[in-house]
Amino acid sequence: MRKGDFSELAAFIAVAEEGSFTRAAAKLGLSQSALSYAVRMLEQRLDVRLISRTTRSLSMTEAGERLFHSLRPAFDHIDNEIAALAALRDKPAGTIRITTFRHAARVVLWPILLKLLPEYPDITVEVSVDEGLTDIVAGRFDAGIRLGEQVEKDMISVRVGPDVRMAVVGSPSYFANRKPPKTPRDLNDHNCVGYRQIKGGGLYAWEFEREGVELEARVSGSLVLNDNEMLENAALDGIGLVYVFESQVSAHIAAGRLLRVLEDWCPPYPGYHLYYPSRRQHTPAFSLLVEALRYRG
Secondary structure (H helix, E strand, C coil): CCCCHHHHHHHHHHHHHHCCHHHHHHHHCCCHHHHHHHHHHHHHHHCCCCEEECCCCEEECHHHHHHHHHHHHHHHHHHHHHHHHHHHCCCCCEEEEEEECHHHHHHHHHHHHHHHHHHCCCEEEEEEECCCCCCCCCCCCCEEEEEHHHCCCCEEEEECCCCECEEEEECCCHHHHCCCCCCHHHHHHCCECEEECCCCCCECCEEEEECCEEEEECCCCCCEECCHHHHHHHHHCCCCEEEEEHHHHHHHHHHCCCEEECHHHCCCECCEEEEEECCCCCCHHHHHHHHHHCCCC
């Protein structure tokens, strides 16, 4: 390989991944002019245009797409091997990137990080809160945390939390002039705050089960949200009924700020799992975090 080839290829990979010379330059710690020069030299050497540039955007050419998909696995392998060298160090160190959604970050990940990070100052954990089901391979995350039923079968999965339950709740003011629902079908007579799923955009159907009978309720009401904390606020402010994680509103139920209904229709189901690709090389820092998160209840 000619001297400079690797740096030019690395520059091209960064631009292709980030979709921006500005972000790629920041990622590599280079100036935009140096990065642009490296990509231009690669294109001249290969005698083919890899990236189409305009003043407002850039896109990959067919040749660029082909080169990117050919090179990326090799560069990922190099990154993994370099990361694995951390095993030769005395102390766990390095950056761990995790994607999860807000509830899991708050109830599972955050308590562990509060204990782990002060003890291991050479470890950096980057948490990306995303309510959708992020592709951790495409997003270059080390791992993700999701409900067990959402984890793909080709991933290694580690349980990191107890079973979870959902809860249907409303405020005392909401129930002042309304009869509490006795079955999920009674929800048709109530103002239910809907949840719009970020990935796919569909309205989430409330899922119930009792004595082996499963039922989905397509609820309706005057408000639709896509954030769990706003659902909680909507219930507290008496707008309507919401369907949220039990642990999210347990303190409000205990204090009488919210009233729970249909509890016998909300059985527990498998809770949160950490998941990651089977081919991943484990650094000491990553292994340490996995063991710290592992559920032992």
